[in-house]
Amino acid sequence: MDLVCRPSNLRGEVTIPGSKSHTIRAVAFASLASGESRIESPLESGDTDSAARAYGALGATIARRPGAWIVRGTGGEPRAPDEVIDVGNSGTTTNVAVGSAALLREGLAVFTGDAQIRKRPSGPLLAALNGLGARVESTRGNGCPPIVVRGRLKGGSVSIECPSSQYLTSLLVNAPLADGDSVIRVTRLEEKPYVEMTLDWLARLGIRIARDGLREFRIPGGQRYVAFTRRIPADFSSATFFLCAGAIGQNDVTVRGLDLDDTQGDKAVLEYLRALGARVDMLPDGGVRVRPGRLKGCRLDLNATPDALPMLSVLACFAEGKTVLENVAQARIKETDRIAVMREVLTLLGARITERADGLEIEGGALRGAEVSGHDDHRVVMALAVAGTAIPGVTTVRTAEAATVTFPTFFDCMKKIGAEIIPPGQGVSHARL
DSSP states (O other), X not given: OOEEEEOOOOEEEEEOOBOHHHHHHHHHHHHHSBSEEEEESOOOSHHHHHHXXXXXXXXXXXXXXXXXXXXXXXXXXXXXXSSOEEOTTOHHHHHHHHHHHTTOSSSOEEEEOOTTGGGSOOHHHHHHHHHTTOEEEETTSSSOSSEEEEOOOOOEEEEEEESSHHHHHHHHHHGGGSSSOEEEEEEEEOOHXXXXXXXXXXXXXXXXXXXXXXXXXXXXXXXXXXXXXXXXXXXXXXXXHHHHHTTSTTOEEEEESOOTTSOOGGGGHHHHHHHHTOEEEEOTTSOEEEEOOOOBOOEEEOTTOGGGHHHHHHHHTTSBSEEXXXXXGGGGGSSSOHHHHHHHHHHHTTOEEEEETTEEEEEOOOOOOOEEEOTTOHHHHHHHHHHHHSSSSOEXXXXXXXXXXTOTTHHHHHHHTTOEEEOTTSSXXXXXX
């Protein structure tokens, strides 16, 4: 369905919902723990629903109550599901839950997902799980779902290349429950803050890991997770769209709910905004206010923050001179090839943009409204929604319903601060591009 955007001044406050990355990790750890855990303020979205369904199928009991999910875990002994597990559009759920299914003592689990998930590679993870004693295969032989998993992790020593941090996160979450000890050597790692997030969870839960930085991990097997209660912090990845929106035109946006001490890598967006020339103020009450400054192009290394690429590529169009977004080749294996997609859609809006193997070069200049596809990618859709409120003419974004995968209230938040938009379901539906 379509989102229709018209020029608007965005002014006001937005409270950001819970972190998707934290919520999915919380579901995984609680589902593998013994006893009853309480996840407070979880993100309610398509991706987190997928995590809850997947771990429910593996034997956890998840009761969703207002403001909290109560999870009774499996004690590290997941059960074989009765049906194929459909992870929807959630890559994190796919990779972490495939690792958990490798703890099965009998039976098997089959994972599939939507068309995008069936193109997202997990080959390095599958090879590592097999190297640690499991039996895991891609039914099409391409490293992508559908994936069949037969336990069980016995331990051992493996090397893994991680163009996606999710591969290493899966091993770190599940290897402590293996029968024996595991040694994981990492030959390449992108998106390091997401691994730091996982390690923080493990430390909080008392899991023993010896490591050499992020290069080698020695994980004793036979460990157990204990039940916990934890509040989920707000999502910096979701906040990125509103933080960047504040830097455009005559906008003035304050974002609330963020924890600047949290491990989320996308808090680096605040430094990116300063580098571009935006006015960023930390308010005494904990809010973050962003206003326009004289935006000037610069070079930004997005290796640790690939989810920020769609919105930053939009923001770069409003900066003087050239902006280079680099060292983020892994953005090509997200829900879409976000490097190619953002080059395509911004070109249709009038941008002067060059695609690189590892990112984008963007010359600041005037954009104009047009009809573009969101490519069923939630972050592309949200970035285009912000763009559509900042440029002349009418901008129509197709497949805009994809935004609900991680930010179900995004369009409501946009309207609250003055966006003149007609959200999906309230306009005219068209065939997808």
